[in-house]
Amino acid sequence: MVASGLRQPHQIPLPHSPASHPNPKSAAMSRKGKGKAKEPTVAAPKRRVQVPSTEPSSGPSWDWTSLTDSLVSNVAPIFTKDGSYFFSLVGSSVRIYAVTTGKIVSTLSIPRPTGYDASSDTLTCAVLNPHNAFQLITGSLAGVLAVWDFLEATLLQIVDIAQPIHHICVHENFKDSVFVTASRPGKKAVVDDNAIVLRVSLKPADAASQSTVQKSSEITPIGKIRLPTGLAFSPGGAWLVAVAGHKAYVASTASFKSGFTKYVSPERLTCLAFHPTEDYFATGDEKGNIRLWYCLNEQLPVKPVGVEKKTQTTTLHWHAHAVSSIAFTSNGAYLLSGGEESVLVIWQLHTGKREFLPRIGSPIKTISVSKVASGEEEYLLGLADSTYIFVGAASLKISRSYSRIKLDPATNAPSTSKHPPTPLSVHSLTSTLILPSSHPASLQIYSPLSSTLVSELEVSPSNRVSRRDDKPIEPSRVDRATISPSGDWMATIDTREGDEDTHGESYLKIWRWDRKTGFWILNTRIDRPHGLEKVLHVAFSPATEGQPVLLVTTGKDRNIKTFRIQTAKNKSAASEEFWVARSTLSLQNECPSYISWSPDASLLAVTLPNRVALFNPSTNLLRHSVAFPEFGPIDAAYFIGKGRYLAVVGPLNLALWDLVDQRVRWHYKSSTPIRSLVSHPRDDTFAIVCSSSNEERPKSRVALFSVGSAQPTKSLSLPFGFRNIAWYPFVASSSFSLVGVTHDWKVVVLGENIHLAKEEGAVSRELASHAAPQRRTLFQDIFGKSAFGEQTNATQPSAVPASASSSRPWTGREGAGAFDDPAYLLPPLEKLFEPLMSGFLKLRVVEPSAPPLAVAENEDVDMDSQGHTTVTGADRKRMLAEGEIEALVGLFRKQTLKAKAPVIVGTTPRRNGLVNGQTNGTSSRPHPKPHGTPAPSKAVVSSPAAASTPSTPVVNGKKRKKSLG
Structure with a gap:
């Protein structure tokens, strides 16, 4: 696959475009003058461009969906x-x-x-x-x-x-x-x-x-x-208050015709909350102040139209930024506030003291208060990164949190660059996405298949907010995150811009995937891999047998650096692997911008401003150079499919270079700038993303190509632009599936035949039949959860047809769901006692004993009428162990089989009645009897109630003649 020679594309005759139909007259006119005796060696750009004359071929339609x-x-x-x-x-x-x-x-x-x-x-x-x-x-x-x-x-x-x-x-x-x-x-x-x-x-x-x-x-x-920021009623309903701009508008509900009375605030108001029991309210403003307004008991003017007043207020101040939300606790003793500082502040109103719950993780947008069944309060915080956090009022600790993809546009967009690099990578071992998190110095790991946030990785610890009056501090940002094809290594680049007071920072961090714990662990940190210059691209070599894994980086210092793994023994004689620098390469003072590895790791394509250089990575020798003069600047070069073709991308041009034939297969010219290219990992197909430069209404178009034609096979128009896009294997077939981060910080999935698992609850449905797990009731706290049996599965309907319920055996669990409903829907407990007891306990029915049946002489009697017992599902509760069965068998042999039959006084024991005996009835020979005892004429079947008659064992399933005595 290694290409040799130094022929350039303009020295090779190009094939005619199958989609173009040149005019013979125009071709003859092109030979006039100096060039009429020669055939052109360089085709005009129009001959290489295959402009699609028809729409893309029909096939499975592309679709897209948002994960955020x-x-x-x-x-x-x-x-x-x-x-x-x-x-x-x-x-x-x-x-x-x-x-x-x-x-x-x-x-x-x-x-x-x-x-x-x-x-x-x-x-x-x-x-x-x-x-x-x-x-x-x-x-x-x-x-x-x-x-x-x-x-x-x-x-x-x-x-x-x-x-x-x-x-x-x-x-x-x-x-x-x-x-x-x-x-x-x-x-x-x-x-x-x-x-x-x-x-x-x-x-x-x-x-x-x-x-x-x-x-x-x-x-x-x-x-x-003015444009409102809050509207609320007083607890008794006597006052209606709205806040907007610098004013609080108060209206008496007894006389709405009088309109509002305006009370002025020195700062713009941002939020409103009413005390739950008293007639005063609290507001937050954009300077971080919280004011308590005591103006509802004053005598309002008769004609308050246009009148602005000032009133007595109490100011609470801690926040350095605007107060986003405030809320009173249910008893009115505390006031909760939160904002950009990511700190929950709990104010004790009668003393003015405060408590803090810091490091929430993201700016607080909303605060809600709720009571649980035990009477304890919980605070629900809605964060700017779409995370919900529950805080216990007694412990002031986070009890649980629920989050999905955490993206905060306000913190991810830097102030110095319009198009910052956005990290995006796919971990093949876990099928998870590596995405930017709510803070630019962190990464999040998200699973699209399960729609869950797996974990968050803090690449560079940094402060979350800055002081209000000082210049905003630019935080450290993760610019790039690249995972090796094997999934065992990840390389990140985090930087921080310098200013007149601080120096710029740049770190290359290499992380190793721990398969046991399922976390990324920092293995090696390399400070300033390209000096004071910025790192432009990072790429791992494919995993191949017999070749070590390499990491290549390019930077604005015009160098190409290669890193390798080195093994050493630590103090405990255990082997450790870490990364070290292997080589440094520069190319005629040209700045490399992009790196692409061939699938077998035998070639390394380095994109330079005006050409693409192909290197042998083991020896760092230049094997081939490809130039495209009509392109202008070259943005990137990508290996396609199995590695025979190299796609070279410019601002508006795309060319496919054949490494074996050493020629350009075709050339495509786009009407909108080409932003990126994604190659199929197994097939010779790829997709390009073209988007306009309009930042207010960004739009993009995704076109799918094959190596055989310059006409796109499929095309999809999207109402957004991409910051980054990557291949994601949603399906194992040859269909295309892509995932990308849009300009408005949404994560979208697009492609063919994409079937994402629908999240539970994504459609409207009844809460009665799909109830959430309820908390423990009072009866369960007293008697235990097993006292009422197992809870009904929440995914199954609670209503059961009468025919189905009547056919089931009684299990004692029929009243288990009596306390599943909310407490305010249940009747008083004294009215529930009798129905519950009749549901939990079943009265024993005493059946009258049947009189003995009169049996005629010589009638067949089935002695096995009571030998079969039906075991219901409710009685089969515990599986017997093998030792228990053996103990029962031994007991039976010892106490029953070997026990001697009772002997009637005055008679001789008989040998009948044994299970393994020859006869299971009366003896075939008459036994000697005592003198004076009358001998019965026939054998008599003794009743169990007769104590003087010996019991005779009978084998089930046998029938015999019953004779009358």
Whole structure:
């Protein structure tokens, strides 16, 4: 496969394009002048370009799906009344999570009304109906209020108010009404003074009562405000408060016509929370201050329109950045706050003291408070990287956390570069993805097959946030992560830009996969592998027999460095492997940008600005050089399939070089810039990603090629651009499957015949038949969990047909699910006692003994009528061990078989009755009898009740004649 010689592509005649049809007249005209006597040795670029004249060939359609959620909602999760589930808004859907397991048990998808843009149906608010705890009311930017019965997963009502909804609040004093903040019609959302508070009746208008999308019978405006950040009722329902901009808007519910009274804040307000029992509220602002407002007991002006007032407030300050969320505990004694510092602050209101739960892992977006069945409170924190964390109120420790792919666009996008390198790699041993995490100095390991986050790897420890007034500190960032084809090694490059105060840092870290523990362990760290210059590319050599694994890096210092594994013995005489530098190579002061290994590791293709150099990696000798003058700069070169072809990529050009024939097979020119190329690991096919340079609305196109033609076989247009893309083996066939990180930090999967396992709860379904595991009840705490039998499988319906239940034997577990329902749905305990006892305990039925049957003479009697016993599934509870059976056999032989038959006084023992005897009845010979004893005329069958009659063993299954005495 090694190519030799130094012929350049422009010295080799190219084949005619099969898709082009040159005109003979134009060909003759091209021979006029100086060149008419010679055949051209260099074909014009148009002859090499095969512009597809038709659409790509039909075949299995390409599809794509996103593995990440939409941006994290700023709406705090809402708990059900019993605390078993909580609701989270994700895009246009409501996800219902089980508190105990963190799994999604149901997803409520809001239908899009006719005439609305699909991009504007994002849910912005949700609240439980105060008059029905099983109904959820949501609002969206499409101006739609939706009422759900979440137990049955049924959409009950859709009310359209034709204005984008931002916040919603309800109170039990106002039945069938909700209060919302909405953007005014005809105003743009970017304008600050464009919102209004409305009272919307959920009763439909008479004209639209039968339609799917209904109109409200009454919409009453309360007052105009700026773009709101919070809306809430006081505990007693006497006050309605909204915060927007630098003001708090207060309205008395007794007189909505009076409008709002405005109270001024020195800083812009970001969040709002009401005390659960008293009439005062708390706000957070963008400077990190928390204020307690005591203005609800004052006498409001008669005409407060346009009046701005100041009131008494109490200030709590610790946060250096904006306060994202605040919440009171259920008893009102503590106030919780969180923000960008990734620290939960617990304020004790009557003393002003505070406690901290630091190093949460990501900025805190939302805070919710819930009570568990035991009465202890739990705090649910929603983080910026889509992680939910539960914190125990008593211990102030993280009890459990639930997360998926953790990506935070605010922290991953550096301030110095518009197109930063994004690490993305696939671990073949575990089929997991190596992705950037919520912090740029960490990596996360995610499994697409199970939709779970496996672990997180902190490559470079660093501070999470900086001080507010100082210049932001640029953190260390993981630029590249490359895994060897064998899956045993991973190389990462983490850098930190220097400034006038600090020096820049660059580290090459090589990690080894521990198969026993399933973690990456740092093996070797190399400081500044290319000096003060940046590392451009890292690549491992393929795993081949007889050849060691090599690691090659290129940098802006114009050097190509090779590293190898060295083995040494430590103090305990055990062998250790670590990486050392092997060689350094430079090429005529040209800067190498990309490295590609051939599948058999016999060639190393180094991409230079104007050519591609092929090296023998064992000797570092240059074997061949390929140049493309018409390309301009060359971005990268890739080995295709089994290694015969080399795809050379420029900004708008793609050429396929045949290493064996030493010629260009075909040339393709793209109308949009080519960003990357992904080769199929087994077949001679590859895909290119072309995207436009429009950063506001990035779009891309993925085209699939084979080595035989310059016309793409398949093409897929995507509404996003890629930061990085890689091959992922979702299927074992020849189909293409790719995974990539988009410009808006989403992870998407695209290709042919991709079948990802649907996550449980991805569709709407009833919670009654798919209930989450419940906490231990009071009866289980007293008597143990086994007292009521095994719990019903949550995946099976709880309702059983009557015919099926009547045919099953009674097991004593029929009342096991009596306490599965929430406590507020159960009747009083004194009314449950009798039904439960009758369900748990079964009365013993005493059957009257049947009178003995009169048996006629010489009638056949079946002595085995009671020999068979039906064993039900409920009686077969324990498997007998082999020793127990042997002990029973020995006992039976000792006590039964070898026992002597009882002897009647005055008679001689007989030898009948033995199981192994010759006769199993009366003796064939008469025995001598005592003098004076009358001899019976026939044998008599003795009754067990007769103590004077000896018992005669009978073998089951035998029949004999019964004679009368």
